[in-house]
Every structure is written in structure tokens, then in C-alpha cells.
Amino acid sequence: MLTIDDLAKYPFLRKASSFVESYGLTFQDLVNDEYYYVVQRAVERVKCGIRGRWAELNVVDPETEILSYPLALAFVYGLRQGWVVRRFANSEQKRCFELLKNEDKDKVAEVGKDGFDWDLEGTELMVSGALFDFSLPVENYLEVAPSFHSPDWKLVNRHVTGGRVYLKQVEAARLLSEALKLKILRKAEEEYIKKFQMPERLLSKLEGLEKLVKEIKIYDEDAAVEIIEEAKPPCIVALLKDLADGKSLSHMARFTVTTFLINTGESVENVLKYFSNVADFDEGKARYQVEHIAGLIGSKTKYVPPKCDVLRSFGLCIGGDAYCKKVRHPLQYYKMRAREIKRKKGWEKGA
Amino acid sequence: MHKEVAKAFKEYYQTLDVNELVVKDLQEREIALIPIGHETMIRHMAFPETIALKEHLVENVPAHLYYSSAYYKEPQSPDMNKKGWKGADLIFDVDADHIPTPCKADHDTWTCLDCATKGAGFPPEICPKCSMKRIETTTWVCDRCLEVAKEEVFKLIDEYLIPDFGVSLKDVEVCFSGHRGYHLHVQTEDLKMLTTDGRREIADYVRGVGLDPRHQGFRIMRDGSITGPDLRDGGWRGRFAKSVYTYLSRCTFEELKVVVGSDDVANIIMRNKERLLRGIMANPPSWMGLRGVELGRTIRIAKAAVRDVLCNIDERVTIDVKRLIRYPNTLHGKSGLKAAKVSYSDLESFDPLKDAVVFKSGSIKVYVKEAPRVRIGDYEVGPMKDVQLEVPEGLGIYLLCKGAAELRE
Ligand code: SF4
Numbered sequence A: 001m002l003t004i005d006d007l008a009k010y011p012f013l014r015k016a017s018s019f020v021e022s023y024g025l026t027f028q029d030l031v032n033d034e035y036y037y038v039v040q041r042a043v044e045r046v047k048c049g050i051r052g053r054w055a056e057l058n059v060v061d062p063e064t065e066i067l068s069y070p071l072a073l074a075f076v077y078g079l080r081q082g083w084v085v086r087r088f089a090n091s092e093q094k095r096c097f098e099l100l101k102n103e104d105k106d107k108v109a110e111v112g113k114d115g116f117d118w119d120l121e122g123t124e125l126m127v128s129g130a131l132f133d134f135s136l137p138v139e140n141y142l143e144v145a146p147s148f149h150s151p152d153w154k155l156v157n158r159h160v161t162g163g164r165v166y167l168k169q170v171e172a173a174r175l176l177s178e179a180l181k182l183k184i185l186r187k188a189e190e191e192y193i194k195k196f197q198m199p200e201r202l203l204s205k206l207e208g209l210e211k212l213v214k215e216i217k218i219y220d221e222d223a224a225v226e227i228i229e230e231a232k233p234p235c236i237v238a239l240l241k242d243l244a245d246g247k248s249l250s251h252m253a254r255f256t257v258t259t260f261l262i263n264t265g266e267s268v269e270n271v272l273k274y275f276s277n278v279a280d281f282d283e284g285k286a287r288y289q290v291e292h293i294a295g296l297i298g299s300k301t302k303y304v305p306p307k308c309d310v311l312r313s314f315g316l317c318i319g320g321d322a323y324c325k326k327v328r329h330p331l332q333y334y335k336m337r338a339r340e341i342k343r344k345k346g347w348e349k350g351a
Numbered sequence B: 001m002h003k004e005v006a007k008a009f010k011e012y013y014q015t016l017d018v019n020e021l022v023v024k025d026l027q028e029r030e031i032a033l034i035p036i037g038h039e040t041m042i043r044h045m046a047f048p049e050t051i052a053l054k055e056h057l058v059e060n061v062p063a064h065l066y067y068s069s070a071y072y073k074e075p076q077s078p079d080m081n082k083k084g085w086k087g088a089d090l091i092f093d094v095d096a097d098h099i100p101t102p103c104k105a106d107h108d109t110w111t112c113l114d115c116a117t118k119g120a121g122f123p124p125e126i127c128p129k130c131s132m133k134r135i136e137t138t139t140w141v142c143d144r145c146l147e148v149a150k151e152e153v154f155k156l157i158d159e160y161l162i163p164d165f166g167v168s169l170k171d172v173e174v175c176f177s178g179h180r181g182y183h184l185h186v187q188t189e190d191l192k193m194l195t196t197d198g199r200r201e202i203a204d205y206v207r208g209v210g211l212d213p214r215h216q217g218f219r220i221m222r223d224g225s226i227t228g229p230d231l232r233d234g235g236w237r238g239r240f241a242k243s244v245y246t247y248l249s250r251c252t253f254e255e256l257k258v259v260v261g262s263d264d265v266a267n268i269i270m271r272n273k274e275r276l277l278r279g280i281m282a283n284p285p286s287w288m289g290l291r292g293v294e295l296g297r298t299i300r301i302a303k304a305a306v307r308d309v310l311c312n313i314d315e316r317v318t319i320d321v322k323r324l325i326r327y328p329n330t331l332h333g334k335s336g337l338k339a340a341k342v343s344y345s346d347l348e349s350f351d352p353l354k355d356a357v358v359f360k361s362g363s364i365k366v367y368v369k370e371a372p373r374v375r376i377g378d379y380e381v382g383p384m385k386d387v388q389l390e391v392p393e394g395l396g397i398y399l400l401c402k403g404a405a406e407l408r409e
């Protein structure tokens, strides 16, 4: 049975929507003081989403938690920015994944049923080399799995029998949370959502969020889009030269370059290009690793390069210029020089 | 097309029992046809019931008749976006053309359109002489080709659809394509809504695309020894165990040497063969017989072993959610044969070059330009070139439809 606490954890469930409906609220009602916390919480959720984090679960007040979810969605769609919807969907996906990973098996199955009409079934199947916790009909699995590009999610590499795909709990959590993400994204495409107008009296909240959206966007464009070659530290420059010469790098060296490039805003595609000269380059494998490091797949943590200390002990630091003396981290080096170079350019333009 | 053929086709549709035209949810399918003697396809038709369809066919005799694998809200709408997709059958197309059988050398030829180089057998992708890609083929089928295609159908049903995908026989319709292969229509509510991406995963599953034995039970144990899956496991695990068993019990040293890339390793395996096979059979299985063989080599053996159990299908057909596909029990304009529905229980004994022949009255005089040895029904002729022959009607129509013969007074 799903309790009210469960609905707070998984507010996208149908049961949660009926709970909201049972209040008989309209968006207009939410302006009343009584629902102050609901509105606040909704705003907070959206802010977290925009910033790329996920809102910590508030277990003290499950009602607010549940009621705020549809309002948060309304704000997100109301902002009418594709990237905001994507970020929010990502943060809800992460949150849902973390919760389901350690959830009771029965509950996980119920979330599948109530949230996505999936016939997820708890099991304890032992086949050679693996113990599975769940099974899921092939057609349910294929609603989501093709959007993961790593080979281990390919149907052919799964245990499939009797029309069902077998999964470990962490995999079931990954699939369900991805289904949630897709649901949020797809809904944004629906006509009635596109036409949706935020009620007059909530517009002030929406305007507040719009300001944040603008700030973040400017910050994002600044940090990510333009890559400044001259700002790269000597260690990275040396490694990139090795790659261009077709040398294959140690694991640590590869990790350092990849994390560095990703964190300066390079796309996965671009990062792969740097590696394409290397003799033992295997596109599929490399892509998988880079996507993993970029936090697009797997544990979904975005990795950063090691500190200068660490690089030094691995013999990867060739240090020595004036900036190196001031920094403790290669990304810090990059940011510092990038800022300087940009400022200079600005002057030049201004002059 | 020849008048004789047009007449015969018309007669076929006139006398056709409407029950033969029954397909699942006809009213939701788009119907398309190429009329006899025309090149262009007439699309976006819909029929509420089989009688209406039959009447249309008698008036507008088709060389080819198609229906959509998809179900639509408005199948007759000419705008694809307005049709309202409601799902689609899952289709598998097995075509002897795509399977390189040795008999191709006896009955197929190809010509390079750029330098006119000619050859026999399975066509090369690029011309060996001028490296151009415009290659024209003249293909025929023989009993061997059709037998191989039939094996593929059994493999697909018995090894994949039923055990792995849990499909029941009543939901699988098998049809002779009317020419060189078979179509399988899987019609279940469960699989109906699959997207192109989902269908691609199923196609890859049966073709073994991206298959990695390391995900199916092959791995290194802590002590460095190799372990593998159990014959009794379902899915790819069981299939791997069975295939490796079969492969090792019949492969030669020479074959194995090529697969593992080492004389020594092949030697070890050949010497340990009995123990290895007994181990794979055991419950629980033991792969200790592979002691000393690295995982990488084991993987290569596993991959070589499953080559024969992979399905040879045209994946483009499977992944398409809006395919037009030949209408069951209608005639194929390039052969005059019937794209007959075949029940699973009759499939084993089904002889397409006999059981799909519908024209059986008397004989017909044709002038054959060029053809390899051909059999239709119990009658066999050829290879032949520039000859006037009197042959049974079915064979005559077949040669005319193939474009290998003409009517001459
Ligand atoms: S000090 Fe840091 S940034 Fe400079 S070269 Fe060494 S590792 Fe790179």
C-alpha cells in the first residue's frame, strides 16, 4: 500500500494526483495564505531544478510536498524555455532514482503500476552469474531503455524470457526514473500545455523565476559556450598534444583530459574528436566512458579533474608558469586565465 | 503485363473466397495497390469489409496488393500525419535474396551498369572491376533458397518469439511472400504500440547485433578461471550454452584455431573436449574445461558458436511502424504465385513452388528468352535460352511474370 509519505516521495503518481484533486483546489485558491507554503515549496523545487540540483525531500509535511508538485510543473511549463523543462526533468529523475534505489520492492512495483502502467514484478531469479530482483514486460522495458545508449541496456544484452526482461533493483529504479523524465518532457509538447496561461495572481512568482532563469542562462553561456584555447593549463595542453600525435594515454591521463574538457563546456562529440587519432580508439567504448564522466549515464555524477597535487604525484603536472603558482586545480587555472583574456578582449573591442 | 496474365489474375480475384481476404481489423488498415500494367501505386484506400475489397479487386485487378502493418483512425487520409496511428503489427521479413546461399551461383546473375561486367551468384556490393555501386541483379529462387528461408522462420518462432518474447502461436501469422521468402506478422496487443526504437531492439535481439557474451553469463571468477551460462537458462544465456556445446562437439581443429587465433589454445580445447562438454551439460554446469583459455578467447568462441542461431531478417521492415506489406492470400505480380497464409502446423510440409501455385488449368505456349532450371509444381525445365515451349499454365505464368518469357504466335 502506498502511504501519504510515499506520495510525497513520488508525487507524479496517479494516486498523488487524485490526492491533489480531492482538495478541489484551483490555481486561484493557491494564492490564499493558507497555501503559502505550498507555493513557496513549488518555487523552491523549480529553483533547484533550474540550478541543476534536486529538492531534498521534505518528510515533515507530506501534504505540502504533494500539493506543490503540480504547481511546480505548472511554473516550469509556464516559463516556456526548453532547457528549463529539461533541467527540471533531470533533477526530478535524479531524485526519483535515489529514492527508488533503496525502496521496498513492493513499493517499487507499485510505483511502476501507478505511475507508468508497468507490470513490474518482484522476483528472486538466479541465473548463471546474476541475481535479479524484478521482471518487466518487454514492451514496458522498450518504452525507455532505447534512450540509454550504453551497450548494457541493449535488449540483446539482457536476460529476456517469457516476454519479460529481468532487472536488478538499481536498474529498475533507473528505468522508472527515466520514464518520469520522459513523461515530464513529453508533456511539454502537448498542445494544452503550450497554451496554458498562469493565473494572474501567481504571475509575480513566475516573474521571480524568470529573473533567475535569465541569470542562470547568462552565467551558463559565459561559462560554457566559448572555449578559450589560450586559457588551458600546461598539463592539459601537453596531454592534448599527445592525443593529437596519436599516443595512447594512461587511465589517469585520459580521465584528467576528459573531465577537464567536459567541465569547460565541451560537448561529448567534441571530446571524442580529440581522441579519434589514437590508434586503439574504439568509438563505442570511448563514448560510453565520456558520457559516464559527463554524468549523462551511469551514476549520473559529473566528475571533475584531480587537483594539481594529485596530478603532480602521477607525473602529469608539467607546471611552472606564473599562473600555476597561484592555483591548486587545473580548472581554477582555466577560469582565472579565461576571465583575464575575456576582459582584455572586451577592452580591445571597446577601444 | 501480358494479356494472358491479366486475364488469369482477374479470374483469380473473381473466384476468390472472401474469407481468404480476412485480416485483423481490415477497416483500420491502409490499402494500396499497383494495378496490372501500371507502375505507380495507388495508396490511401480503406475498406470497411472484405466484400467491398473483393469487389474493388475484381474491377481494378492488382499486380500487387498491400496493406499497412499499422492501424489507423483514418486509414484513407492522404496526409500521413492525419491518419492517426494506433499501433502496428510487428513484422519480420525473411527474404532468400538477403541470405547468401551457395545455390545463388546456379541461378542468379549480376551486371555492373557502369562497365557491363557480369558475374554469377550473390552480387558484390561494389563492382570488382570499376568499383562502382550500380549493380543490377537477375535473381531466381530454388528449393534450397526457399528451404533456408523456411528454416529462418522456424528459428524465429521456435527459438525467439515463443520462448524469449512469450508470444503465442495464435498471434503469429506466417505468409509466403509470394516470391522469395516469408513474412511473419505478430499481432498482439502487448507489442502493438512499440516505437521504431523499441522494434529496432527486437530486431537486434534476434540478429544478435551488439550481443556481448559478457552480459550473458561469461565472466572471470576470482581465481582467474572462466565460467559461463547454463543450458537450462532462458534467453541468450541458455542459447549461448547450447550453441557453444553444439559448436565444440562438431568443430574441427582448423576452424577452432582461426576462431581463437592460437594453435596452442585450440589444442588445449580439443584435448579437453570431452571433459568440457560434460561440464557444460552438468547441473550446475562447470566450465572448468576452459582452464587456461582467456576470457577474450572464450568470447570469440561463444560468438562463433551462435552464428548459426542468429536470424537473417531484413531489419528495415521490422523497425518500420508504417510499412506497406503484401496482403495475405493475394497474387505476387512478379511470380504469379499466391502470398499464401500458412499455418504453423502446415509450414514444415509447405512447398511454395507447388502449394502457392494457383493456375493449374491446361498448358500455355511461351517463348523463353533466358532462365535457369525452374520447377513449378511437379514440372521442371531448364536451364534454357531462346526456346518456344509448351508448359503447364502455372509455370508459364511464372516465367511471364518473371519477365523471362513472352507470348509469341
Ligand atoms: S600546477 Fe596544476 S594546472 Fe599547472 S601544470 Fe601542474 S597540474 Fe596543471
Ligand SMILES: [Zn+2]
Pocket: B112, B113, B114, B115, B116, B117, B127, B128, B129, B130, B131, B132
Ligand atoms: Zn563495373
Ligand SMILES: [Zn+2]
Pocket: B101, B103, B104, B107, B140, B141, B142, B143, B144, B145, B146
Ligand atoms: Zn537457390
